[in-house]
Amino acid sequence: MTNSNLLPVPEQEPLFLLDDLWKSRFDGKNRVNVLEGVSASVEAGRIVTVVGPSGSGKSTLMLLLNRLEEPDSGRITYLGRDLREWNVLDLRRQVGMVFQQPVMLSGSVRENVLYGPRLVGEERDSDPEALLGRVGLDPSLADRDARELSGGQQQRVALARVLANYPAVLLLDEPTSALDENASRMIEELVVGLQREKGLTCIWVTHDLSQALRLDGETWVFDSGRLVESGSTMEVLSQPRHPAAREYLKSRLERGEAR
Amino acid sequence: MSITALLLTLVFIGLTILLSLWQRLGLERDLLIGTVRAALQLTLVGYVLLVVFELREWPFIVLMVMVMILVAAQNAARRGSRIPGVFWRVLAAITVTEVMAMLVMLGLDIIPPTPQYVIPISGMVVGNAMVVAGLLLNRLQSEMEASRQQIMVALSLGATARQAVLPVLRKTVRAGTIPIIDNLKTVGLVQLPGMMTGLIIAGVSPEVAVRWQLLIMFSLTAVSAICAIVLAFLTYPALFTAAHQLRTDALSRSG
Ligand SMILES: Nc1ncnc2c1ncn2[C@@H]1O[C@H](COP(=O)(O)OP(=O)(O)OP(=O)(O)O)[C@@H](O)[C@H]1O
Numbered sequence: 001m002t003n004s005n006l007l008p009v010p011e012q013e014p015l016f017l018l019d020d021l022w023k024s025r026f027d028g029k030n031r032v033n034v035l036e037g038v039s040a041s042v043e044a045g046r047i048v049t050v051v052g053p054s055g056s057g058k059s060t061l062m063l064l065l066n067r068l069e070e071p072d073s074g075r076i077t078y079l080g081r082d083l084r085e086w087n088v089l090d091l092r093r094q095v096g097m098v099f100q101q102p103v104m105l106s107g108s109v110r111e112n113v114l115y116g117p118r119l120v121g122e123e124r125d126s127d128p129e130a131l132l133g134r135v136g137l138d139p140s141l142a143d144r145d146a147r148e149l150s151g152g153q154q155q156r157v158a159l160a161r162v163l164a165n166y167p168a169v170l171l172l173d174e175p176t177s178a179l180d181e182n183a184s185r186m187i188e189e190l191v192v193g194l195q196r197e198k199g200l201t202c203i204w205v206t207h208d209l210s211q212a213l214r215l216d217g218e219t220w221v222f223d224s225g226r227l228v229e230s231g232s233t234m235e236v237l238s239q240p241r242h243p244a245a246r247e248y249l250k251s252r253l254e255r256g257e258a259r
Numbered sequence: 260m261s262i263t264a265l266l267l268t269l270v271f272i273g274l275t276i277l278l279s280l281w282q283r284l285g286l287e288r289d290l291l292i293g294t295v296r297a298a299l300q301l302t303l304v305g306y307v308l309l310v311v312f313e314l315r316e317w318p319f320i321v322l323m324v325m326v327m328i329l330v331a332a333q334n335a336a337r338r339g340s341r342i343p344g345v346f347w348r349v350l351a352a353i354t355v356t357e358v359m360a361m362l363v364m365l366g367l368d369i370i371p372p373t374p375q376y377v378i379p380i381s382g383m384v385v386g387n388a389m390v391v392a393g394l395l396l397n398r399l400q401s402e403m404e405a406s407r408q409q410i411m412v413a414l415s416l417g418a419t420a421r422q423a424v425l426p427v428l429r430k431t432v433r434a435g436t437i438p439i440i441d442n443l444k445t446v447g448l449v450q451l452p453g454m455m456t457g458l459i460i461a462g463v464s465p466e467v468a469v470r471w472q473l474l475i476m477f478s479l480t481a482v483s484a485i486c487a488i489v490l491a492f493l494t495y496p497a498l499f500t501a502a503h504q505l506r507t508d509a510l511s512r513s514g
């Protein structure tokens with residue numbers, strides 16, 4: 001008792017630390033800032049939902065975390081080490097990413113799911129049919145040409161394909177945008193289950209505020225490349241402080257009620 | 260062919276200029292420049308060949324082939340001007356192709372090591388490699404653009420740049436090699452190839468002319484494939500960073 005009062009409690013080191021990230025893009029004519037000074041941290045085993053208007057930089061941030069792109073300035077650390085110090089191939093397997101547009105690689109669904117394991121010669125240890133089952137797809141789809149599936153099916157194949165790498169972190173960019181209510185909930189439960197059982201950390205971009213509430217972790221609100229609000233999902237959604245966040249949440253909620 | 264006959268062939272150019280003026284095609288200027296350049300370049304090369312054939316010295320042969328390669332590389336490299344160091348990559352690919360073609364032809368004694376054979380055949384090899392290189396660069400850029408999302412997905416799953424780009428390279432190399440393979444299938448039926456025509460006009464029997472033509476066509480098929488593969492594998496690293504990231508600035512948006 002006395003000891004813990006005297007010694008500083010060792011703070012748990014965040015899994016991801018984002019320090020003043022800036023990123024600009026060339027839009028045909030000018031360089032425009034897509035991320036402006038984003039700083040944040042993610043603790044291991046948390047689910048962070050990322051919301052914000054279209055074009056506010058959410059997908060760009062995901063690309064930086066998977067190191068598919070480099071920030072112009074600023075630093076990202078993962079498990080205390082600068083992203084640039086990691087072997088980038090290992091990092092990308094550990095920090096798996098599901099893109100906003102589901103893109104199928106050529107070949108069957110099975111080949112898509114096995115793509116990651118095959119790169120490291122681990123295809124014997126993976127069970128594509130079981131993975132398809134977990135994301136709510138009929139395992140008999142395994143032999144179909146992946147490009148012939150529907151958008152919603154492809155979205156789930158993309159998730160199964162990333163899960164086949166056994167990632168410690170999942171970056172999900174609107175992974176349920178093409179799914180109906182039931183299928184969406186199934187994916188949510190899958191991710192929450194992985195979080196509980198395996199300590200998975202997840203950064204989940206969504207436009208669906210009720211989905212953010214169901215995931216019930218932290219929420220970040222982006223506006224024009226800035227992280228304007230962050231905190232527990234309940235707090236952020238019920239009492240946003242930043243005007244831009246308030247505006248965005250209000251417009252989303254009104255649209256939600258209208259539906 | 261007499262000089263008078265040669266001058267009379269200018270009738271063809273005159274005819275084209277008249278057509279251009281009549282239909283307002285605006286080709287007169289380019290036509291004139293092209294005609295003068297072709298006449299000057301070929302006459303000059305004719306005299307250079309005369310000298311080189313007389314001298315029969317290896318350094319001159321090699322020098323001439325090197326000039327061919329340089330010009331060809333510069334020409335083909337324009338097709339991929341956004342790719343860093345593209346000239347050097349094309350230069351290396353065409354050089355490797357020419358060296359391999361000559362090693363086989365001279366090594367197996369298919370052609371004698373004299374300038375009369377080495378220089379014209381090198382010209383065909385290098386010229387063909389140039390066309391293939393230009394085609395390949397063009398295709399590589401548009402295929403990369405079209406497959407960009409697939410490449411990003413493959414990288415995000417832990418693929419190296421090479422693993423991610425391999426399907427694109429295969430497609431591109433195929434595209435670079437298919438025209439000559441198609442050519443193999445139709446040659447003689449659709450047109451008599453230039454070399455054979457030339458030999459026959461110069462008085463060589465069709466039988467011998469055909470043998471030469473086959474040699475050329477078979478070797479050019481290999482040349483296309485070699486040049487396409489070497490160039491594809493020399494070029495793709497320029498499209499990625501050391502951290503296996505796609506370099507978007509090296510790709511033209513328009514293809
Ligand atoms: N490949 C690209 N080239 C040029 N500009 C891009 C590219 N990708 C995105 N941008 C620009 O960067 C900005 C941020 O885009 P980003 O995709 O990160 O937004 P987002 O928050 O994910 O939007 P959405 O909710 O619509 O998915 C936008 O202005 C967009 O136009």
Ligand SMILES: [Mg+2]
Binds near residue numbers: 058059060100173
């Ligand atoms: Mg997005």
